[in-house]
Amino acid sequence: MFSLTVFMQGLPLLLRAAVATVSISLAGLAIGFFVAVGICAARLSANRSLRAFGGFYVFFFRGVPMLVQLLLFYYLLPFVGINVPPLVAAISAVSLCSASYIAEILRGGFLAIPPGQLEAARMLGLGPLDMLRRIQVPQAFRLTLPSLVNEMVLLIKASSLISVVGVAEITRTAQNIAASTYRPLEAYLAAGLIYFAICGSLALVAHACEHRLRHA
DSSP, rough: OOOHHHHHHHHHHHHHHHHHHHHHHHHHHHHHOOOOOOOOHHHOOHHHHHHHHHHHHHHHHSSOHHHHHHHHHHHHHHHHOOOOHHHHHHHHHHHHHHHHHHHHHHHHHHTTTHHHHHHHHTTTTTHHHIIIIIIIHHHHHHHHHHHHEEEHHHHHHGGGGGGGGTOOOOOHHHHHHHHHHHHHHHHHHHHHHHHHHHHHHHHHHHHHHHHHHHHH
């Protein structure tokens, strides 16, 4: 029989764990965004070596499951003499993985800009930096903002995988509650509802951003 008492007792612990989940996801998204800018620039570069490097980066991090990447970072860093807490290893893996997806989102935004606009800007005497600042970046941002928010939703859901390295986020906390109370249904139902609330809120933000940009 479903125990409402266990369900309610587990909520405060899971809500505190939700702060860790969102914090790790935000850190991964922020660091991943800066890495992604460099990867996107390499992918769009005229230099063949840079394009090859950017392509390999995206191919590797999108081709290897995040769970395997987390375990690699967790065990590889100490193996090469870099001892870091599990949280640092988790954020590093999440950041580098998310960067591969964000880089492709940004690349798609830049490629979606009509070439005629850039040709007209050149005819008006604008240099590469001016075109980047006044034309390419603003339009790419408008085009990719909903996708970036959606990537944040996916990142929060994927962050459940970091429980394998011992970080106390929502899934790990739900596992601990289920193990201590022998009531897995209540623990995982509460965790699912918290994930739903977080991801649902972000999905609404993405929809609002898309609607506002469409009518701007």
